[in-house]
Amino acid sequence: MRRRLPVLLACLAVTAYTASRLLDELPVLTRIALWFVAVAVVWDLVLGPLLALADRGLRPLHQVRLRGVAALNYVRVPAAFSALLLLVWAPLVLERSASTFAGKSGLDPSVYLGRWVGVTAALLLLSAAAYGVALLRAGRAGR
Amino acid sequence: MSPSADLPALLRRTPADPRSWRSPLRGARLTSLLGAVLLVGMTVVLVTGLLSYAAYDPQFGGSNDQTPQAGLLARWIFFDWPTNPAWIYRVNQGTHVLLGIALVPVVLFKLWSVAPRLFAWPPVTGVVHAIERVSILLLVGSTLLLIVTGVMNIQYDYAWGFSFYTGHFYAAWVFIAAFITHVVLKLPTMIRTLRSGPPEHDELAAEEPAEQTISRRGALAAVGGSSLTLLALSLGQSVDPLRATALLSPRGQVRGDGPNDFQINTTFAEIGVDPTETGSSWRLRLVGPGGSAVLDRADLLAMELRTEELPIACVEGWSTSQSWTGVRLRDLAALVDGAEAASVFVQSMQRGGAFSTMTLSDGQLRADRTLLALKVNGVDLSLDHGFPARMIIPGAPGVRNTKWVQTLTFGEPA
Numbered sequence: 001m002r003r004r005l006p007v008l009l010a011c012l013a014v015t016a017y018t019a020s021r022l023l024d025e026l027p028v029l030t031r032i033a034l035w036f037v038a039v040a041v042v043w044d045l046v047l048g049p050l051l052a053l054a055d056r057g058l059r060p061l062h063q064v065r066l067r068g069v070a071a072l073n074y075v076r077v078p079a080a081f082s083a084l085l086l087l088v089w090a091p092l093v094l095e096r097s098a099s100t101f102a103g104k105s106g107l108d109p110s111v112y113l114g115r116w117v118g119v120t121a122a123l124l125l126l127s128a129a130a131y132g133v134a135l136l137r138a139g140r141a142g143r
Numbered sequence: 144m145s146p147s148a149d150l151p152a153l154l155r156r157t158p159a160d161p162r163s164w165r166s167p168l169r170g171a172r173l174t175s176l177l178g179a180v181l182l183v184g185m186t187v188v189l190v191t192g193l194l195s196y197a198a199y200d201p202q203f204g205g206s207n208d209q210t211p212q213a214g215l216l217a218r219w220i221f222f223d224w225p226t227n228p229a230w231i232y233r234v235n236q237g238t239h240v241l242l243g244i245a246l247v248p249v250v251l252f253k254l255w256s257v258a259p260r261l262f263a264w265p266p267v268t269g270v271v272h273a274i275e276r277v278s279i280l281l282l283v284g285s286t287l288l289l290i291v292t293g294v295m296n297i298q299y300d301y302a303w304g305f306s307f308y309t310g311h312f313y314a315a316w317v318f319i320a321a322f323i324t325h326v327v328l329k330l331p332t333m334i335r336t337l338r339s340g341p342p343e344h345d346e347l348a349a350e351e352p353a354e355q356t357i358s359r360r361g362a363l364a365a366v367g368g369s370s371l372t373l374l375a376l377s378l379g380q381s382v383d384p385l386r387a388t389a390l391l392s393p394r395g396q397v398r399g400d401g402p403n404d405f406q407i408n409t410t411f412a413e414i415g416v417d418p419t420e421t422g423s424s425w426r427l428r429l430v431g432p433g434g435s436a437v438l439d440r441a442d443l444l445a446m447e448l449r450t451e452e453l454p455i456a457c458v459e460g461w462s463t464s465q466s467w468t469g470v471r472l473r474d475l476a477a478l479v480d481g482a483e484a485a486s487v488f489v490q491s492m493q494r495g496g497a498f499s500t501m502t503l504s505d506g507q508l509r510a511d512r513t514l515l516a517l518k519v520n521g522v523d524l525s526l527d528h529g530f531p532a533r534m535i536i537p538g539a540p541g542v543r544n545t546k547w548v549q550t551l552t553f554g555e556p557a
Contacts, residue, residue, distance in 0.1 A: 036317075
């Protein structure tokens with residue numbers, strides 16, 4: 001594709017200009033660049049593989065079957081939802097910035113761990129109910 | 144020929160070996176579907192983000208401009224932020240933050256869908272390919288950095304060692320460049336795949352797929368469901384009657400049912416306002432082309448008062464609408480011949496924070512509904528909401544509505 005090179009060079013040029021705006025504040029530029037690379041590396045080489053590994057750890061549940069319905073996805077999906085909620089709201093749930101949060105909002109920073117646990121419990125319950133429905137259906141179909 | 148055939152023996156069964164990627168879900172179709180969702184979704188997040196930047200009216204400098212080094216990157220703002228409709232920033236920023244959060248699982252699943260490419264062997268096949276890989280690093284790094292800084296900022300977790308505004312703004316420009324590049328290079332493939340199916344040799348599909356444990360449709364439903372779950376647990380921070388449903392959101396706690404029990408951005412104690420200075424000794428100072436004037440709270444309450452239902456809409460995405468009572472800003476301007484001023488400089492009593500002063504545009508000065516508010520919902524403002532007096536500007540970001548106002552300086556006519 002002939003237009004590839006010009007487009008790529010334009011991308012590099014805009015990036016170079018953007019970075020050059022911060023040359024006067026080299027420590028800031030350095031920190032941003034470090035975070036820039038770190039988030040990509042942490043996701044691609046650490047967090048992503050760890051989550052994939054955890055998912056593989058659940059794999060034996062694919063063989064756990066009642067009436068032929070595998071239990072795997074009824075554990076995997078609520079677990080993934082819960083992990084995602086924790087990933088997004090970790091600073092609140094883990095109270096990483098409790099005093100700033102309280103000072104800024106005037107709200108109670110200690111409620112979020114309980115809320116996350118509660119939401120996780122609700123997701124697991126919902127999933128268990130869905131599994132129950134699937135079992136009933138499978139039973140009816142088998143009769 | 145399978146790509147794993149010419150792999151060095153040393154790399155067999157490492158991530159560089161295509162055979163080590165076994166999920167039967169991966170393939171051009173999945174990646175194209177996720178790409179289509181992100182093409183639309185990220186474009187909306189990007190545009191609302193740029194508009195939010197413009198909403199601070201950075202062209203006035205000072206506290207308005209949190210990235211004074213921006214150069215050409217801010218030179219596109221040729222307009223003052225509008226005051227009508229009053230909900231414009233509320234909708235803009237609610238969309239930016241809520242959609243940005245809801246897209247997190249889509250972004251992560253998209254990265255998962257193309258993960259084998261990251262480790263593909265050989266890593267580089269030529270100069271153009273090398274530059275393309277750099278552009279992908281720019282895209283992934285900027286996307287993740289925007290998500291991380293945005294998500295941490297709304298939870299007040301400032302662990303980066305740089306200002307949120309600086310990091311989010313410059314990462315956004317790298318994202319703009321890399322995102323457009325990626326769209327230009329990949330859009331034809333995406334459209335072809337969605338129209339006529341994956342190519343005969345699908346590089347993303349597993350060579351030796353494992354047993355299927357979830358259907359592609361099931362996986363997509365789970366990703367969409369997780370987006371909706373994130374959304375459902377946050378939406379209430381921007382919709383007053385749903386506040387209590389925002390279980391996982393920084394502004395999902397109901398404060399009470401009193402007239403001042405709505406969400407606060409920064410408490411007076413946090414920002415360094417001395418309560419003794421807000422009592423009967425407080426005076427509002429007006430400075431304009433016609434001289435200066437000093438008013439106490441009783442003088443202000445004796446002026447013509449207006450009551451307006453207007454939102455407070457924070458850059459962090461949460462918002463609330465309240466009924467404010469106060470004096471029109473342009474009526475105050477008239478007292479010092481400042482009604483034709485080109486801008487207004489607002490100074491707060493607050494000691495700390497990056498926003499103790501603000502410059503308002505002439506449009507904001509002359510807008511019918513711009514108030515120096517003294518009361519809210521029929522009672523005096525609470526100290527946390529800016530007593531003795533605060534600005535309320537229709538359509539503007541929350542931070543523009545300076546609290547604990549002390550001095551208003553009306554500039555020369557344009």
